[in-house]
Amino acid sequence: MMIPQFTFHIIILIIISLISPPLTYAQAEYEFIAQRDCASTCGTISIPFPFGMNEPHCYAHKWFEVECKLDNTSHIEKPYLKSLNLEVTLFDVNSALVEIMNPIYHSNCKKNNNNNNNKTVVINLKDSPFIYSQQYNTFLAVGCNNLAFLQSNGTTVGGCVSICEDNNNNFNLESRSCNGRYCCETSLPMHLAEYNATLQGLRKESSDHDECSYALIASDFWFSFDWSFMTDSEIEKMNNLKNMEYAPGILEWEILNEMFVNSTFQIPSDSVCYDSKRTSLTNRTTGRRCDCPSGYNGNPYVLGGCTVIQGFFNKNNRSKKWVIVGVSSSLGSIGFLIGLWLLHKDVKKRMIKKRKEKFFKRNGGLLLQKRMSSGEVNIDQTVLFTLKDLKKATDNFNKNRVLGKGGQGTVYKGMLVDGRIVAVKKFKVEGKVEEFINEFVILSQINNRNVVKLLGCCLETEIPLLVYEFIPNGNLFEYLHDRNEDIPMTWDMRLRIATEIAGALFYLHSIASQPIYHRDVKSTNILLDEKYRAKLADFGASRIISIEATHLTTVVQGTFGYLDPEYFHTSQFTEKSDVYSFGVVLAELLTGKKPITSVESGESQSLASYFVQCMEENRLFDIVDERVTKEGEKEHIVAGANLAYRCLEMNGRKRPTMKEVTLELEGIMRLNKKLNAQQNHEEIELAGIEESQPWDGYYASNSWPIVSSQTHSTNSEVTHILALK
Structure with missing residues (x-):
């Protein structure tokens, strides 16, 4: 059975209007009620209990105390929540909401004389009965090429991206959308009690000609976020945000449990009250909310505040109503159930699609x-x-x-x-x-x-x-420092891993279509596959550099122990900064020591500085790992150590490039393989039938190699490599 599309939409509208009437800010059909002998208005705003002014019995608690102030510009009295110094433009006791004037955060608004540029106004609702409404607010950012972040208690809890090609952040009157072009929006987290907003440009360097950008938490009732139906006046309102300091936002509230302790305030017995968790961070009951009973409306927090809805209890009207409902239900039950099923399917599909779109925008999809x-x-x-x-x-x-x-x-x-x-x-x-x-x-x-x-x-x-x-064998740091005797970290493996990572960095710096600086080279970011081949990972901090550029100026970030000292002092990251970090990794492979270790005095010691000190004092083999000393040829170890020493030069210009590093390591590997092949040949001649069974294609001896005339020629090649220093 198929339902015509037009009829189907009629059914949807009727059902939605029945089960979910829209929340509006039209004044309720009842009169707002304050406590007896208490003022009930400030200017044009009605103030219902538990809010009140002047005398303590006029409000439920100091959090609900209202102060009426005269506005110097409009010469109209306006209500403020006294404890928070927030202007209130509407009180709603039925929905437990208040509309406040919330600060707008501006960035780069040098031409705006009405606002202090980057003005920060911190509103802290902690321990109060108020929170920012997740349901009725939206975080909005307007401007060109910005990352907008919503932060709470030092943690980023939301954000969105806005871009525009023409660098004109006036809202596009034709597009009528805010999906990441000129502006962006995202939902608020639950239980938001305090926040600030930051705006970060997507450009590498800011310009004095950049337009003003701003971010705010805005009420959905003040500003329509159904972009397909946005009016011209709302578009103009968005363009005018740069000239505003405050915009309406919605707070939810409840009567906290502690407000009933040592207080004369009592909830009327004729009200229907229930436990509330609005301000709870742990899903526990924190307060109470009240409504009038069925058939009544008014203020449930005031004695006698709930009054009968006219005609609700009229027996004749009620009988007629139930007859109509019964007949309609009998005749239309089948159609209703089918319509309800189709509605559920359609709404669920739309919700999933909208949720995916929201996450797509939030996660930088645009x-x-x-x-x-x-x-x-x-x-x-x-x-x-x-x-x-x-x-x-x-x-x-x-x-x-x-x-x-x-x-x-x-x-x-x-x-x-x-x-x-x-x-x-x-x-x-x-x-x-x-x-x-x-x-x-x-x-x-x-x-x-x-x-x-x-x-x-x-x-x-x-x-x-x-x-x-999937890379199955973890990272180099774990494998190197948490010793595994079943599959030991031999000298051959260390030399091969160093060469592979050097080659990967050489590829990023010089062979990729555009140079890439990794910016976080360390042993935990080097993974080992099933054959213990090295794989460079974690490119979250990496940057693509234009071919003409020589450095990247950025906020210093990196891992202590691997961080280039020159970059730390100048904030200029170059390809030689990656070389320094690789030098630390190479020193780790040679020494088996962690990049930062504790000494007897309790202080931390940097492997890089200790390694350089040992090299300059000619104490290399005091720090080299015992296994490396046993398995490696002395000249090869010295060559690798000299290379690490050059990578750790304080002056970046004196460090080798990753191309030079890769070529030198490949040269040492060739000499090492040639020496191993020669040793195997001599052992076969001595043992006759004995054969060496190298692990994973690499042989590691347990004693110093036999030196022959061929070895001396090999050592002359090492001398040539050392001469490159």
């Missing part, structure tokens, strides 16, 4: 689309996964599937329907949008066997997800 259209992202090499696929792959992100946790998020092990094992990275959503997009864009362009491969991403979730190839 910015990602822009980069895709500009050719920055290699779409052919990546896949957009669905949340359903990744939930199935990770057993609904089971904690037993966690591979590791870091500053950017959590990594889970999963298996796709085609049998591929993957690693799924769930980002820490708030504030990490740019890192997520950055890693996706960079990895989509890289094709190198020693860089972890990106398979795709998922943007339709609350938290953005990236999907990588």
Whole structure:
């Protein structure tokens, strides 16, 4: 049975109007009631109890005390919540809401004389009966090429991206949309009690000619966020935000439990009250809310405040009503059930679509689309996964599937329907949008066997997800410092891993279509595959550099122990900063020591500085790992140590390039293989039938190698490498 589309929409409108009447700000049909002998208005605003003015018995608690102030501009009295010093434009006791004037955060508004640029007004609702309404507010940001972040208690809890190609942040009168072009919006978190907003430009360097940008929490009743029906006056209102300091926002409230302690305030017995959790962060009861009984309306917080709705209890009217309802229900029950089923299906589909779109925008999908259209992202090499696929792959992100946790998020092990094992990275959503997009864009362009491969991403979730190839043997830091005697870290393995990572960085710096600076080279970001080959990972902090650029000026970030001192002092990151970090990794491989260690005095010691000190004092073998000393040729170890020493030069210009580092390490590896082959040949001649069984293609001896005439020629090649220092 099919229902015509027009009839179906009529049914939807009727059902929605019955089960979910819209909340409006029209004054209720009852008279607002204050306590006896108490003022009930301030200017044009009615003030219902539990709010009140002047005398303590006129309000339920000091949090609900209202102060009436004369506005110097309009010469009209306006009500303020005295404890919070917030102007109130409407009180609603039925819905337990108040509309306040909320501050607007401005950035780069140098031409605006009515606002203090970057003015910060902190409103703290903690311990109060008020919170920002998640249902009736929206976080809105307007401006060109901005990342807008909503922060609470030092943590980013929301954000969105707005871009515009013409750098004109006047709202587009034709598009009538706020989906990331000129402006963006996102929902508020639950139980938001205090916040501030920050605006961060997407450009590398700000310009004096940049237009004003601003962010705010705005009431859905003051400003329509149904963009397809936005009126011209609302568009003009958005363009006028730059000249405003405050905009309406909605607070929800409740009567806190502690307000009944040692207080004369009592809720009338004829009211219907129930437990409330509006201000709770732990899902426990924090207060009470009240309504009038069925058939009554008015103020449930005042004795006698609930009055009978005229005609509600008239028996004749009620009988006629029930006859009509009964007949209608009998005749239309089948059609109603079918319509209800179709409505549920349609509404659920719309909700899922809207939710996915909201998460797509919040997670930087619009910015990602822009980069895709500009050719920055290699779409052919990546896949957009669905949340359903990744939930199935990770057993609904089971904690037993966690591979590791870091500053950017959590990594889970999963298996796709085609049998591929993957690693799924769930980002820490708030504030990490740019890192997520950055890693996706960079990895989509890289094709190198020693860089972890990106398979795709998922943007339709609350938290953005990236999907990588699975690397089974953990990271280099764990393998190097948590010794595994079953598969030991031999000198051959260390030399090979160093060469592979050097080659990967050489590829990023010099071979990729545009130079890429990794900016966080460290042993925890070097993964080991099933054959213990090295894979460079974690590109969230990486940057693509124009071919003409020599450095990147940015806020200093990195990992203590690996951070280039020159970058730390100048804030200018160059390719030589990655070289320094690689030098620390190479020193780790040679010494087996952690980048930061505690000494007997209780202070922390940097491996880089200690390694340089030992080299300058000719005490290299006091710090080199015992296994390296036993297995490696002395000249090879010295060559590797000299290379690490040059990488750790304080002056970046004196450090070698990653190309030079790679060539030198490959030279040492060739000499090492030649020496191992010679040793194997001599052992076979001595043992006759004995054969060496090298592990994974690399031989590690347990004693110092035999030196022959051929070895001396090999050492002359090492001397040539050392001469490169």
